[in-house]
Amino acid sequence: MTDPIRNATLALLCDVTDARRMISEAAPERLASLRPEGRAAAQRLATGTLRWADRADRVLGPFLRRRPSEATLNALRLGLFEIFVAGTAPHAAVDGAVDAARTTGGQPSLVNAVLRNILRLDPEPWSAAPVPRLPKWLRKPLVAAWGKQAVAAMEDVFAAEPPLDLTVRADAPGWAARLGGELLPTGSVRLRAVGQVSALPGFAEGAWWVQDAAAAIPARLVGAGPGMRVLDMCAAPGGKTLQLTAAGADVTALDQSEARTGRLRENLARCGLEARVVVGDALTHEDAPFDAILLDAPCTATGTIRRHPDLPHVKAGQDLDAPVALQARLIDRALGLLKPGGRLVYCVCSLLPAEGEEQIAAALARHPGLSAGLPETLPDGIEPDWRAETGLRLRPDHWAGRGGIDGFFIATLTMRGDAG
Ligand SMILES: C[S@@+](CC[C@H](N)C(=O)[O-])C[C@H]1O[C@@H](n2cnc3c(N)ncnc32)[C@H](O)[C@@H]1O
Numbered sequence: 292m293t294d295p296i297r298n299a300t301l302a303l304l305c306d307v308t309d310a311r312r313m314i315s316e317a318a319p320e321r322l323a324s325l326r327p328e329g330r331a332a333a334q335r336l337a338t339g340t341l342r343w344a345d346r347a348d349r350v351l352g353p354f355l356r357r358r359p360s361e362a363t364l365n366a367l368r369l370g371l372f373e374i375f376v377a378g379t380a381p382h383a384a385v386d387g388a389v390d391a392a393r394t395t396g397g398q399p400s401l402v403n404a405v406l407r408n409i410l411r412l413d414p415e416p417w418s419a420a421p422v423p424r425l426p427k428w429l430r431k432p433l434v435a436a437w438g439k440q441a442v443a444a445m446e447d448v449f450a451a452e453p454p455l456d457l458t459v460r461a462d463a464p465g466w467a468a469r470l471g472g473e474l475l476p477t478g479s480v481r482l483r484a485v486g487q488v489s490a491l492p493g494f495a496e497g498a499w500w501v502q503d504a505a506a507a508i509p510a511r512l513v514g515a516g517p518g519m520r521v522l523d524m525c526a527a528p529g530g531k532t533l534q535l536t537a538a539g540a541d542v543t544a545l546d547q548s549e550a551r552t553g554r555l556r557e558n559l560a561r562c563g564l565e566a567r568v569v570v571g572d573a574l575t576h577e578d579a580p581f582d583a584i585l586l587d588a589p590c591t592a593t594g595t596i597r598r599h600p601d602l603p604h605v606k607a608g609q610d611l612d613a614p615v616a617l618q619a620r621l622i623d624r625a626l627g628l629l630k631p632g633g634r635l636v637y638c639v640c641s642l643l644p645a646e647g648e649e650q651i652a653a654a655l656a657r658h659p660g661l662s663a664g665l666p667e668t669l670p671d672g673i674e675p676d677w678r679a680e681t682g683l684r685l686r687p688d689h690w691a692g693r694g695g696i697d698g699f700f701i702a703t704l705t706m707r708g709d710a711g
Contacts, residue, residue, distance in 0.1 A: 293390050296325065299321060300333045301362065303318060304337050304340060305395065306321060307337070307341065309361040311607075313599070313601050314601045338600060342449070342452075343371070346421070350409065359398060360397055363397035367406065370406045371409070375415075381410055385407060433642055436644050437686065444688035445686065445688045445698075454694040455482045456475070458500055458530065458533070459480055469492060470492065488501060495561070500562065502530040506530060508683065508699070509531060509585060510636075511534070512703050513585050515542075517540070519583060520543075521583045522542075522585070523543065523545065523587075524587075525573060526552075527546035527548055527552045528555050531585055532559070533559065533562055536566045543578065544569070545569045545571055552570050555568060574620055576624070579627070580629060581630065583629075584636070586638070588646075591614060591643060592640050593642045594686075594698025594699055595698070597697070611643065611646075615645050618650050623654075626706055632706070635704040635705070636704075637701070646700070648680070651702045652681065660707040662704070663681040664705075665703060681702050682700060682701050682702030682703065
């Protein structure tokens, strides 16, 4: 009998590897006919399959004379993931992959033959294959920036299913105990093996929100508090807006995406928090001056691969010049909206220095009177080796034993009062 979840998973995998669409973008349409549990299952299968695609391709190599169609290759990857990682009974995984290949325009007989041949091998080749590696287009600049050993440690972290981190409004130790999670030194609560997030205690009343431990750090560096006028310049879907608002600041949350801003409004409403939400282009936003600005700039998001293993497939060969140029324009615009002496916190969830360290060096060169330096008192839990010359460099292999963190670069910038 045909399985709608596997069929939809295979179609979603082809959306990623063939049509170069992120799962978050393609899933709403692709999985629309499934029930909520089915949608969650298909997303889990697709994400896991992509996380292990590099190992699957190495195992498949000797069995394929040439690269098959995307539907066939993805059906094979899905079958191997189910058999060797997800623990599905081999006959069910093979039948499911064969059937999905048939429904999705692949070659079912090839999928059947290859998977059965692999299952016959003794010892099975999966376990001996190396940890999935990043694709060359990304590995090369990362090795140049952080070295081979660090990149290998990142790849180990990317191979594992990431934990779920929460930012808690009050009483993080209490919520960690209640949810059976770990209280991280930076104050986030880390959970493992979570089913439906919205069913957890505290979700409905907005006692916490989902936010990676690294992503929770930039807003803490803003120093927001009551009486301060703060601009969250690229705000949606709003994890950082929630932090700034919860700290008591008068927050303007600006983002150009109507759809993402809708999610930001929902998040504020769930948490009972208020901010002025504006849909608009930060490059033309007026309404100055602000005491502080948080600029969480659009970027390659290469720091979030452990949560988004679809990203290396979708962004392959992406031009870096456009995001880097936009980030520079956004920094310049933000500086123009700040009160003299006000603080700009710039951050990107990128592992590429061009979007982080080099972006800040270029801003310092463009603006005499601008300085980059971390505040004297840093938020709790920041490790000494996360400090970089002009800010904080957070990498996925930091806290590797605890499940890692997202990659981020964060700088705090201040313009001297008399400088223009
Ligand atoms: C990294 S995401 C922000 C994530 C958000 N700060 C959070 O914590 O949930 C970058 C955001 O920048 C927005 N963006 C990109 N270019 C923009 C522009 N010119 N003006 C305003 N927003 C922009 C995108 O729509 C996207 O929501």
